[in-house]
Amino acid sequence: xxxxxxxxxxQILQAKEQRTALQIRGGGSKSWYGQEPxxxxxxxxxxxxxxxxxxxxxxxxxxxxxxxxxxxxxxxEQNQMLAFEPPHFGVGxxxxxxxxxxxxxxxxxxxxxxxxxxxxxxxxxxxxEILEFGGQVMKNVAGxxxxxxxxxxxxxxxxxxxxxxxxxxxxxxxxxxxxxxxxADAIKKxxxxxxxxLPISGSCWHVGRLMLRLSGAEAAVRSARQVLGGEEMxxxxxxxxxxxxxTQDFFSQDEEHGLWRLSVPSTTVALPLTGKxxxxxxxxxxxxxxxxxPEVIRAAASAAGGHASLFRGGNKSIGVFTPLPAPLLHIHxxxxxxFDPAGIFNPGxxxxxx
Numbered sequence: 001x002x003x004x005x006x007x008x009x010x011q012i013l014q015a016k017e018q019r020t021a022l023q024i025r026g027g028g029s030k031s032w033y034g035q036e037p038x039x040x041x042x043x044x045x046x047x048x049x050x051x052x053x054x055x056x057x058x059x060x061x062x063x064x065x066x067x068x069x070x071x072x073x074x075x076x077e078q079n080q081m082l083a084f085e086p087p088h089f090g091v092g093x094x095x096x097x098x099x100x101x102x103x104x105x106x107x108x109x110x111x112x113x114x115x116x117x118x119x120x121x122x123x124x125x126x127x128x129e130i131l132e133f134g135g136q137v138m139k140n141v142a143g144x145x146x147x148x149x150x151x152x153x154x155x156x157x158x159x160x161x162x163x164x165x166x167x168x169x170x171x172x173x174x175x176x177x178x179x180x181x182x183x184a185d186a187i188k189k190x191x192x193x194x195x196x197x198l199p200i201s202g203s204c205w206h207v208g209r210l211m212l213r214l215s216g217a218e219a220a221v222r223s224a225r226q227v228l229g230g231e232e233m234x235x236x237x238x239x240x241x242x243x244x245x246x247t248q249d250f251f252s253q254d255e256e257h258g259l260w261r262l263s264v265p266s267t268t269v270a271l272p273l274t275g276k277x278x279x280x281x282x283x284x285x286x287x288x289x290x291x292x293x294p295e296v297i298r299a300a301a302s303a304a305g306g307h308a309s310l311f312r313g314g315n316k317s318i319g320v321f322t323p324l325p326a327p328l329l330h331i332h333x334x335x336x337x338x339f340d341p342a343g344i345f346n347p348g349x350x351x352x353x354x
Contacts, residue, residue, distance in 0.1 A: 027092020258314020
């Protein structure tokens with residue numbers, strides 16, 4: 001491992017001296033996400049392995065290049081899981097890519113996002129120095145909770161080396177109910193049920209059907225099943241995996257216009273946009289294929305109190321992520337300058353001038 005770290009450091013120092021870009025990449029399963037990656041590749045797959053795992057403490061620490069599948073297999077042996085259900089989007093997905101992308105699956109609104117489970121991280125910055133943040137407990141005394149700040153940073157702050165993450169036990173029981181509902185009625189129902197003591201762990205509406213997943217103690221799931229009604233789905237695990245990995249037919253409909261990801265308040269009514277949509281996260285996450293202009297789509301999301309990102313495909317020259325207000329962009333830039341003063345790590349991956 002020492003040799004690998006020294007190799008990383010030499011690569012960083014050379015890039016710093018020559019002012020050349022570095023593209024931090026693990027399995028490359030999410031290389032399409034964000035703006036186009038540029039620069040010489042720093043392959044994190046060389047740095048892999050589980051460093052520490054204590055099932056009774058619900059904490060796992062591993063190297064950034066460790067495959068997600070390997071981590072999930074180890075957790076499954078102890079009947080535990082990464083509760084936020086990170087998508088892989090390919091067989092080579094790594095722990096570092098999970099953190100860098102900051103993406104979570106169907107269970108996210110009910111248990112938390114990636115950043116909520118990150119306890120600590122080790123980072124190699126733009127000077128080749130190794131910095132440690134957080135630890136293996138739910139506490140961080142620094143001004144910025146940097147380990148969580150790395151979630152969704154797309155590798156723009158430095159090369160993540162090690163990650164400590166909280167894990168959770170798998171639920172004792174799980175079932176998925178199906179309801180025939182219009183989009184408007186589904187949104188109302190999801191928000192109504194969210195305010196009740198129901199063990200909901202996933203929700204998805206598409207073309208007149210609302211799928212609701214219940215997880216928890218057998219008695220709690222059984223009771224909720226009786227209260228809610230609906231039809232029970234067979235092979236539900238495969239359905240939620242396909243939703244998480246976006247292998248359902250919906251997600252491959254229109255690469256020309258691209259797949260939009262809209263984040264809005266869960267109570268937002270159906271948006272005035274043409275196209276085909278799928279709703280997750282109790283109404284808060286909405287996927288859209290539309291021939292509307294990016295300006296119209298983003299204006300509709302903003303009017304609802306949210307924002308829109310061009311998640312996959314389409315014309316990335318418009319900017320994948322919604323532009324930040326000047327004050328917030330200034331904060332981001334100061335953080336970037338502090339960790340990566342030469343601007344060598346994944347430049348432009350989040351925003352063109354970042």
